[in-house]
Amino acid sequence: MTPTTGNGISRRGAIGTAAAVAAAGWSAGSGAVLAAPRDSAGARSLHERVVRAAALRWRRMPGDWKDGPFLGNGLLGAQVYRGATPNSVKVMVSHGQVQDQRPQWRAPYGFSRLPIGHFDLTLAGEVTGIDWTLDLWDAELRGTITTTRGSVRFSMLVHNTRTALLISTRPSAGEEAAAWSFTWLPATSPRTKDKPADYTGNPDPRTGSARGTGYVEQPLIAGGGWTTAWRERRSGTARLLAAHIVYRFPDDLSGTTESALSEVARTLAVDPDRLVREHREWWHRFYRRSLLSLPDKRIQDFYWIQLYKAACATRAGGPSMSEWGPWYPETGGSWTAVWWNLNVQIATWLIQGSNHPELDSVTSTFKDFEKHLPVSVPPEYRDGRTYALAHPSDWTLRPGAKTVGIPGTSTKTDNNGNLIWALHNIWLSHRHTMDIGIVRDVLHPILVNAVNFYDHFLYEGGDGRLHLPLTRSPEWADATDCTYDLSLLRWGCATLLDCLTVLRTDHPRAGRWREILTRLVDYPRDTTGIIIGAGKPLTESHRHFSHMLWLYPLHELTWDRPADRDIMRTTFDHWVKDRGLWAGYSYAVASVMASLMERPEEALDFLTYFTDGNVVHQNWGARLTPNTMYVEDGNLGTESPLAAAQSVLEMAVQSHGGVVRVFPSVSSRWPDLSFQSLRTQGAFLVDADRSGGRTRWVRVHSEAGAPLVLDHGIDGAVDVRDERGRRLRHRETAPGRVEIALGRAGTAVVSPRGTRPDLGPREVPAVGEARPWGLPD
Numbered sequence: 125m126t127p128t129t130g131n132g133i134s135r136r137g138a139i140g141t142a143a144a145v146a147a148a149g150w151s152a153g154s155g156a157v158l159a160a161p162r163d164s165a166g167a168r169s170l171h172e173r174v175v176r177a178a179a180l181r182w183r184r185m186p187g188d189w190k191d192g193p194f195l196g197n198g199l200l201g202a203q204v205y206r207g208a209t210p211n212s213v214k215v216m217v218s219h220g221q222v223q224d225q226r227p228q229w230r231a232p233y234g235f236s237r238l239p240i241g242h243f244d245l246t247l248a249g250e251v252t253g254i255d256w257t258l259d260l261w262d263a264e265l266r267g268t269i270t271t272t273r274g275s276v277r278f279s280m281l282v283h284n285t286r287t288a289l290l291i292s293t294r295p296s297a298g299e300e301a302a303a304w305s306f307t308w309l310p311a312t313s314p315r316t317k318d319k320p321a322d323y324t325g326n327p328d329p330r331t332g333s334a335r336g337t338g339y340v341e342q343p344l345i346a347g348g349g350w351t352t353a354w355r356e357r358r359s360g361t362a363r364l365l366a367a368h369i370v371y372r373f374p375d376d377l378s379g380t381t382e383s384a385l386s387e388v389a390r391t392l393a394v395d396p397d398r399l400v401r402e403h404r405e406w407w408h409r410f411y412r413r414s415l416l417s418l419p420d421k422r423i424q425d426f427y428w429i430q431l432y433k434a435a436c437a438t439r440a441g442g443p444s445m446s447e448w449g450p451w452y453p454e455t456g457g458s459w460t461a462v463w464w465n466l467n468v469q470i471a472t473w474l475i476q477g478s479n480h481p482e483l484d485s486v487t488s489t490f491k492d493f494e495k496h497l498p499v500s501v502p503p504e505y506r507d508g509r510t511y512a513l514a515h516p517s518d519w520t521l522r523p524g525a526k527t528v529g530i531p532g533t534s535t536k537t538d539n540n541g542n543l544i545w546a547l548h549n550i551w552l553s554h555r556h557t558m559d560i561g562i563v564r565d566v567l568h569p570i571l572v573n574a575v576n577f578y579d580h581f582l583y584e585g586g587d588g589r590l591h592l593p594l595t596r597s598p599e600w601a602d603a604t605d606c607t608y609d610l611s612l613l614r615w616g617c618a619t620l621l622d623c624l625t626v627l628r629t630d631h632p633r634a635g636r637w638r639e640i641l642t643r644l645v646d647y648p649r650d651t652t653g654i655i656i657g658a659g660k661p662l663t664e665s666h667r668h669f670s671h672m673l674w675l676y677p678l679h680e681l682t683w684d685r686p687a688d689r690d691i692m693r694t695t696f697d698h699w700v701k702d703r704g705l706w707a708g709y710s711y712a713v714a715s716v717m718a719s720l721m722e723r724p725e726e727a728l729d730f731l732t733y734f735t736d737g738n739v740v741h742q743n744w745g746a747r748l749t750p751n752t753m754y755v756e757d758g759n760l761g762t763e764s765p766l767a768a769a770q771s772v773l774e775m776a777v778q779s780h781g782g783v784v785r786v787f788p789s790v791s792s793r794w795p796d797l798s799f800q801s802l803r804t805q806g807a808f809l810v811d812a813d814r815s816g817g818r819t820r821w822v823r824v825h826s827e828a829g830a831p832l833v834l835d836h837g838i839d840g841a842v843d844v845r846d847e848r849g850r851r852l853r854h855r856e857t858a859p860g861r862v863e864i865a866l867g868r869a870g871t872a873v874v875s876p877r878g879t880r881p882d883l884g885p886r887e888v889p890a891v892g893e894a895r896p897w898g899l900p901d
Contacts, residue, residue, distance in 0.1 A: 167261075174887055175261040175411045178425035180751060180898035182256040182267070189216070189453050189760060190749040191899055193258045193265045195282040195289075196436030198485075199443070200369060201450030202282055202289055204265060210250040213269060215243040215280070217289060217352070218452035219369045220443040223518055224313065225346035229320050230526045235518035236313035236460040238326070239452055240352060240369060241306055241340065245293070248301045249273030258898065260432045263407045264400075274298030282436075283399060284406040288391045289367040290399065304356060304365055308340045311349075314457035337388050341381050348373030353384035357392055366391045410435055414479040415800040416776065417887045420793070421894030423772065426735055429752050429897060430769035431478055437762060438472070438485040441492075443519035445471045445485060445762065453760035461516035464542040465598045466668060469549050470709055470770070471763035473677070476556045477773040479803040486549045489521065491566045496521040497543065497573070502530050505580055511573035513543035531581045532593030536602070538670075540595050543574045544612040548677060551619060558807040558828035560626060568623040572633065575616045578609065579636065582644075589645040595657075598670040603657020607647050608670040615678045617641050647674065653695025662698060665705035667741070669713050672699065676717050679780040683721050692721060706740050708747070708754050708764030715771035719789035724775065728791040731771045734764070750899055777812070779804035783861070785835040786812045786822050796888035806830035811885065821875040823847075823883055829868035835861045841877035846870065849880075 167173035185206050186192035192205035199220050207214040217240055226234040249271030256267030265280040274296040281290050295302045312325030326349075329342040339353040354367035368387040372380040391399070411431075418424050437449030445468050447459035462468060468486065475483040497511035500523050514523035514537070528542070529535035547567060554562040578592070585591045592613075595606045617637040624631060647654045655661045656671045672695060674680040681688040696717055703710070711734035718727035734740060739747045744757035754764040776799050778785040784804050790797055797814040804810055807828035813820045822836045836842065837860050844854045844864060852872055854864045864872050875881050 169412075170885060170887060171412050171415055172261055172408075174415065174417055174424070175428055176259065177421070178260050178428035179896065180258040180260075180429065181896045181900040182254055182898045183901055184899040185213075185251060185254055186751070186899060188455060189451065190753060190755055191751050193256060193898070194433070194436065194451060194751065194753070195258075195263065195265060195280065196450045197282045197284045197287055198435070198437065198439035198483075199450060200282050200287045200289065201436065201452070202280070203451055204256075204280070207244050207246075209246075211247045211271065213245045213247075213251070215245070215289070215291070216452055216454060217242060217367070217369065218448070218450055219350070219371060220438075220446065220450040220519065221371045222350050222369065224311075224326070225344055225348065225373050227522065227524050229323065229524055230318075231461040231516045231518055231522065231524040232315050232318070233313050233320055233323055233460075234524035235522060236315060237446065237448060237452070238311045239309035239314065239457075240342075240350070241308040243289075243291075243354070243365070243367065244305050244307060245269075245276070246303055246305060247271050247273070247276065248299050256898075260428055261407065261411065262404050263432065263436075264404075271299060276302050281400070281403055283391070284403045286387075286391055286399070286402075287368065288387070289365075290391075290396075291365040292396070293363045293365070294361050295363075300361075304354075306338065306340065306352065306354060306367075308342070308352070311342050311344070313460050314453075315460045317458060334385055335389070337385050339381055339384060341377055343377055344373065346374070348375050349377045349380065351377070351381040351384040353381070353388045355388050355392060364392070364396055407435075410480070410482075414802055415798075415885045416478075416772070416802070417798045417885070418772070418794055419796055419888055419891035420732075421890045421892075423732070423735060425894065425897060426752060426765075427769050427772050430474065430766050431480070433752065433762065434472075434475060434480070434483055434766060434769075438483055440482055440484045441488045442485050444468055444489040445766075446519065447759075447761050447763070449762045451760070456755065456758040456760050458757075458759045459516075459761065462519055464513050464515035464517065464546055465538060466545075466670075466709070467761070467763045469545050469677075470713070470767040472549060472766075473552075473770040474766060474773060476552050477770070477777065477802055477804070479801050479809065481553065481557055481803075484553050486546060487553045487562060487566055489519065490546070490550060490570055493521045494566075494570055497570070499523060500526075500528050500539070500543075501577065502527045502535070504530070505577070509573055510576045510580065511543060511570060512540070512577050513546060514539045515542050528577075531595045536595055538596035538598040538608075540577070541598075541609050541612040543577075544571070544616045545673070547571050547574060547619075548612075548615065552677075552805075555805040556803050556807065558830055563623050563626050568620065568627065571616055571620055571623070572631070575613065575620060575637065575640075576633075578613045578616075579640070582640070585645070587645075588643070590640060590643045591645050597656045597660070597668075599668040600656055600662075600666055600670065601660050603648075603660040605645050605648055606657040607654055608656075608673060610644065610647060611674040611678055611680065614641065614644055614674075615680065617644075649691070651694075652698040653691055665702040666699065667705055667707040667710045669699065669710065669717075672696070672717070676713065676720060682781050684781060684783070689721075696721065703740075704742070707756060708734055708740055708761075709767045711740060712764060712767035712771050715768070716774045719771070719774045720778070722789060724789040724791045725793075727771070727775060727789050728793060731768060734768055750897065752897055773802065777802050777804060777810055779806065779808070782806075782831070783833045783835055784808055784810060784824065785837075786810065787814050787819055787837050788835070790814065792817065793891065795891075798886045798888050800885040806832065808832065811883065813881070813886065815888075821873065821879075821881045821883060823871065823873045824864075824866070825871045826866045826868060829866070829870070832864045832866045832872070833857070833861065834864060834872075834874065836874045838874065838876055842874050843877050843879070845873050847873065 350371040370384040500514040528539040715730035746756040
């Protein structure tokens with residue numbers, strides 16, 4: 125039986141003809157909405173050609189989130205796949221802010237992301253075929269659904285600025301009765317693990333219509349809630365569906381419904397061509413911020429899909445990157461909150477190097493919600509000067525009924541390092557932009573209190589060194605002097621002192637930070653390298669690289685220092701020896717670490733093993749999916765493929781330790797590589813070209829005037845000139861490495877002596893065939 129609520133309208137509420145109204149401002153056959161996608165050969169620019177070529181394609185009906193198209197704008201998400209009947213197609217909608225508000229439970233339940241519902245296109249005939257293209261350049265899904273009765277052409281997008289789902293359809297003869305409906309889902313956490321005995325879902329919604337607009341009004345037990353509203357307009361055979369989701373807490377729900385209805389009306393009052401033009405303009409600007417072309421076009425397409433996915437999933441000022449992004453997995457929805465023991469951090473690495481600071485939701489999250497960090501501190505240590513971050517949390521950093529526990533006691537957790545690791549991402553944002561405001565307003569004040577947490581528990585051992593009591597290395601084992609915690613504490617103290625230099629100030633605790641750096645115990649080690657903690661060697665496969673943060677991403681030890689190489693090599697080789705329990709992100713990080721140690725062939729092997737779709741964890745069936753999502757034990761995760769895009773960037777350019785390294789780890793299987801405006805530490809934008817295995821030229825533009833040490837990798841003597849061809853002062857410090865005096869807004873071009881190469885980016889020749897992502901056959 126179909127449940128009914130409130131006004132008696134069924135959970136599956138018809139849209140169809142009841143919502144059809146005069147289509148003011150809508151022209152039949154609107155060129156912008158229903159135009160066929162331009163193929164990459166007809167593109168107007170190199171950026172457009174490269175991005176359009178990465179389009180995902182479907183010739184078979186996707187079954188669920190693991191192989192279907194996905195759309196988003198950092199808040200609203202949509203996924204498209206098979207409906208419940210042979211004559212239907214489902215559009216699952218979700219929203220990154222829609223969550224519960226019951227802090228009496230831990231975040232996976234108390235602040236759980238909640239299901240919303242799906243739009244269903246019910247057709248007159250059964251589906252016999254599809255031809256869909258997810259055009260990344262326009263961020264639109266377009267195509268045809270063929271049935272036993274006819275066909276329906278459609279175009280779909282999640283509007284970038286209006287946070288609206290727009291679906292334009294044009295049915296053929298025989299499919300005139302094709303109609304949309306909306307099915308709400310119960311507002312209950314889909315998680316089943318560790319469910320509180322007293323947990324109950326939220327009440328059923330109220331459904332209705334007003335001013336020709338359908339709506340579903342979902343209350344929360346805690347107050348507030350959300351409303352989904354939609355309306356379809358028709359003109360001849362052309363139809364346009366607009367839907368909005370508005371969430372408010374703790375506001376009165378009647379006002380939320382009115383807002384949703386008004387949003388739909390405002391969207392439909394705008395000419396569709398203008399709506400689409402606004403949407404596309406943002407995405408086109410987004411893609412023009414950088415360019416990367418490499419010979420393995422399957423990997424190249426994968427990289428561009430990850431940039432698209434990241435922009436769909438998060439934006440500065442919006443919710444931080446959750447495991448789901450803005451999407452809802454109809455199956456496999458156990459990760460209902462925001463995980464901070466690795467997931468957010470690695471999922472957002474690529475925004476720096478790809479030159480997309482507009483996606484930096486981590487910095488804005490901590491700036492806006494610092495006030496919630498004391499909640500994660502055990503009550504005994506809430507002194508106003510101590511911060512921590514328990515995971516999972518909601519997107520405003522509230523963990524619910526959980527703290528990070530007390531080291532050295534039975535309440536210890538593996539959460540102690542979450543906050544400092546997240547702050548490392550914020551430090552990367554500063555280093556890639558040289559924005560002092562990030563240090564002054566976010567990084568430094570929060571890091572002071574994060575280091576204070578550890579300082580409560582440091583004690584002097586018999587060796588005169590400072591030690592940590594029993595903590596837990598993430599997803600492995602309890603240990604004293606846990607390497608994970610030691611590395612983050614050491615980085616935190618060193619960075620606090622660096623912050624003082626940046627801010628040209630002092631701090632009353634600076635002496636203590638120096639003391640910690642001087643006296644903190646060394647990392648425990650044995651013949652296998654640096655180990656998990658004191659007396660805790662790595663004895664079996666370990667997917668988390670928690671005991672190796674000092675190698676990456678902290679770069680405490682570096683390949684540039686010969687004395688560091690043996691321990692880096694030994695520890696890494698031991699970790700990668702047993703991969704039986706690895707996750708997707710393990711391969712991504714192993715690829716990066718291999719690149720850092722000048723092992724480019726291994727770096728590419730780790731990357732392609734994952735991107736080829738191999739099952740990387742046999743017990744959990746963990747693998748990359750056809751649409752480049754990631755499934756682990758049936759659950760949706762976004763972090764592994766996003767981290768794999770960072771693996772590609774680390775092959776092209778690196779910038780840790782004050783050195784910009786161009787093409788530091790490119791496999792011999794990639795003879796050509798070209799990139800433009802990749803962003804590095806020091807706020808440099810770097811362009812470079814490699815052909816036949818040799819670097820042809822490098823161009824560096826300085827936004828901040830930071831010191832530039834460039835490892836250009838060009839064999840033999842070089843010319844260093846500005847963009848007008850004038851020689852620049854420089855000093856060679858090692859073969860292939862120069863220091864260049866480059867002021868703010870200055871540009872340096874480095875090329876083989878006596879050459880004047882064409883400095884434009886290019887699409888490099890392909891090596892081998894590249895099957896499109898999706899379900900192309």
